[in-house]
Amino acid sequence: MDRMGHVAGKKWLFWIMVPFYALLFGEIFVRLLTPVAVIPRYVTGAAYGVRVGMPNMKFWQTTSEARVQIRTNSRGIRADREYSYSKPPGTCRIVVFGDSLLVGYEVNLEDSFVYLLEKKLGAAGYRCEVINLAVSGFGTAEMLVTLREEGLKYHPDVVLFSSHVTDLDDNVRSSLYTIDDHGKLLRKNAVFLPGIKMSDELSRYWIYRWVAENSQLYSSMREHAAFFLKAQLLRYNKRKQVAPDSTGGTEREAGDRQAAGFQERLNLLLLEEARQVSESSQSRFCVLEIPFNQTRTTFVRMLPDYDVQTREALHIFNPLGSFEAAAAPTRKLFLEKGHGHLSPQGNEVLAAFFFSNLVATGWLHR
Numbered sequence: 001m002d003r004m005g006h007v008a009g010k011k012w013l014f015w016i017m018v019p020f021y022a023l024l025f026g027e028i029f030v031r032l033l034t035p036v037a038v039i040p041r042y043v044t045g046a047a048y049g050v051r052v053g054m055p056n057m058k059f060w061q062t063t064s065e066a067r068v069q070i071r072t073n074s075r076g077i078r079a080d081r082e083y084s085y086s087k088p089p090g091t092c093r094i095v096v097f098g099d100s101l102l103v104g105y106e107v108n109l110e111d112s113f114v115y116l117l118e119k120k121l122g123a124a125g126y127r128c129e130v131i132n133l134a135v136s137g138f139g140t141a142e143m144l145v146t147l148r149e150e151g152l153k154y155h156p157d158v159v160l161f162s163s164h165v166t167d168l169d170d171n172v173r174s175s176l177y178t179i180d181d182h183g184k185l186l187r188k189n190a191v192f193l194p195g196i197k198m199s200d201e202l203s204r205y206w207i208y209r210w211v212a213e214n215s216q217l218y219s220s221m222r223e224h225a226a227f228f229l230k231a232q233l234l235r236y237n238k239r240k241q242v243a244p245d246s247t248g249g250t251e252r253e254a255g256d257r258q259a260a261g262f263q264e265r266l267n268l269l270l271l272e273e274a275r276q277v278s279e280s281s282q283s284r285f286c287v288l289e290i291p292f293n294q295t296r297t298t299f300v301r302m303l304p305d306y307d308v309q310t311r312e313a314l315h316i317f318n319p320l321g322s323f324e325a326a327a328a329p330t331r332k333l334f335l336e337k338g339h340g341h342l343s344p345q346g347n348e349v350l351a352a353f354f355f356s357n358l359v360a361t362g363w364l365h366r
Contacts, residue, residue: 026217027215027216027217029217030216030217030220031216034220035064035216036216036219036220036223037061037062037063037064037106037219037337037338037339038060038061038062038063038212038213038214038215038216038219039061039062039063039105039106039219039338039339040059040060040061040209040212040213040219041100041105041136041137042054042057042059042070042072042199042203043076043135043136043137043196043199044076044196044199044200044203045193045196045200046146046149046150048145048146048148048149048150049145049190049191049192049193050135050138050142050145050146050174050176050191050192050193051135051136051137051138051142051192051193051196052075052076052135052146052150053072053076053077053078053103053135053136054072054076054203055072055073055074055075055076056072056073056074057070057071057072057076058070058071059209059212059213060213061105061106061213061338062213062214063106063335063337063338064337065106065335065336065337065338065343066106066107066335066338068106068107068108069108070103070105071109076135077131077132077133078103078104078109078112078114078132078134079109079131079132080109083129083131083154085153085154085155086155087129087154087155088129090127091127091128091129092126092127092128092129092157092158092364092365093128093129093130093131093154093155093156093157093158094117094128094129094130094131094156094157094158094159094160094358095131095133095147095151095154095156095158095159095160096113096114096130096131096132096133096134096160096162097133097134097138097143097146097147097151097159097160097161097162098134098138098143098161098162098164099134099135099136099137099138099139099162099164099166099167099170100134100136100137100339100341101113101134101162101164101290101341101342102114102132102134102162103132103134103135103136104132104341104342104347105136105339105341106335106338106339106341106343107341107342107343107344107347108344111344111347111348112132112347113342113347113350113351113354114130114131114132114134115130116347116348116351116352117130117351117354117355118130120351120352120355121355121364124355124359125366126359126364126365126366127366128364131154131156133146133150133151134162137170138170139166139167139168139169139170139171139173139174140161140163140167140170140171140267140270140271140274141170141171141174141176141177141192141270142170142174142176142192143161143270143274144177144270144273144274144277145176147159147274147277147278148277152277152281152283155281156278156281156283157283157284157363157364158283158284158285158286158358158363158364159274159278159283159284159285159286160286160287160288160354161271161274161285161286161287161288162287162288162289162290163267163271163287163288163289163290163303163316164289164290164292164303165292165302165303167267168263168264168267168303169234169263171263171266171267171270172234172237172238172241172259172262172263172266173230173233173234173237174189174192175188175189175192175237175240175241176188176189176192177266177269177270178241178266179262179265179266179269183265184269185266185269185270185272185273194229194233238259241262242259242262264304267303267304268304268306268310271287271314272313272314275313275314284315284361284363285314285315286314286315286316286317286358286361287314287315287316287317288317288319288350288354289301289303289316289317289318289319289320290319290342290350291318291319291320291323293323293333293334293340296327296328296329296330296331296332296333297324297327297328297329298327299320299323299324299327300320301318301320315361317353317354317357319349319350319353319354322349322350322352322353323346323349326345326349331345332345332346333345333346333349334346
């Protein structure tokens with residue numbers, strides 16, 4: 001009896017250890033042959049139906065270029081202090097909306113765009129708070145929802161939306177808004193919280209958080225799965241929202257052209273709505289474009305080239321020239337070993353550009 005129990009115990013141990021050693025071998029394989037960045041993104045669901053940073057978090061992002069700690073306050077904002085909804089007397093507020101580029105992923109808080117902008121404003125004599133409501137993965141649609149439901153509570157003097165080429169796909173993927181038959185912006189869905197229930201549940205356990213912040217194997221599997229699921233969701237929502245065209249070329253080519261036109265119109269309508277929402281609350285609205293880097297010295301605009309009247313109405317600031325002037329073969333303005341976020345030098349260029357243009361508007365008071 002004891003002998004049979006001993007044999008059975010050994011079999012159970014064997015089957016327990018097999019997956020352990022398989023995972024260990026996989027981790028070693030990834031680290032030695034195909035190393036990847038470990039960039040966890042802790043987000044949860046807000047009561048108003050879109051994602052928000054998990055509150056009171058401290059976690060690490062690690063690549064071969066950097067190891068940084070991301071810290072959030074009680075409202076999920078990347079900051080080392082709290083912000084009350086009521087605005088301190090004599091203070092101007094700039095509320096920033098964007099994705100992980102403006103959250104400042106892969107750089108220390110002190111090297112992020114928001115921190116550098118507030119520092120420059122203070123040095124110039126402006127008493128300003130720059131509040132970062134950017135969330136990883138956001139498109140313009142989620143920024144608009146957050147502006148309505150959360151951003152206006154801070155009584156901003158200036159509302160800043162970032163604009164990046166990824167916004168065009170993100171807006172369709174979220175399916176929060178669409179364009180109605182009269183060409184107007186239409187709220188389509190109240191909620192876009194992909195994978196949040198599972199993420200919330202897993203993040204409760206320290207072992208999961210440790211794996212998410214340390215395992216390259218897990219990071220690789222998660223990124224591949226996320227890329228696949230995001231691509232499928234985008235394809236599905238494009239089919240639902242954009243009917244194929246029949247004007248020349250193959251059906252697929254015509255559909256791609258119409259989808260691109262739809263995405264550009266939708267993004268413009270979202271920006272125009274954000275401007276109206278801001279101005280109705282006596283806030284100034286502006287857009288900061290972020291260029292796409294092809295090489296260390298080559299940057300391109302991949303966003304629609306709106307007409308002069310539209311650009312002036314939306315106060316669109318384009319820093320392409322500043323990036324080109326600051327570029328050098330030995331200087332990385334975008335990080336290259338992780339997920340392509342702005343480097344400390346790139347954040348400095350962006351903050352300096354926006355600071356000078358914001359001051360030139362005359363919107364701020366000392």
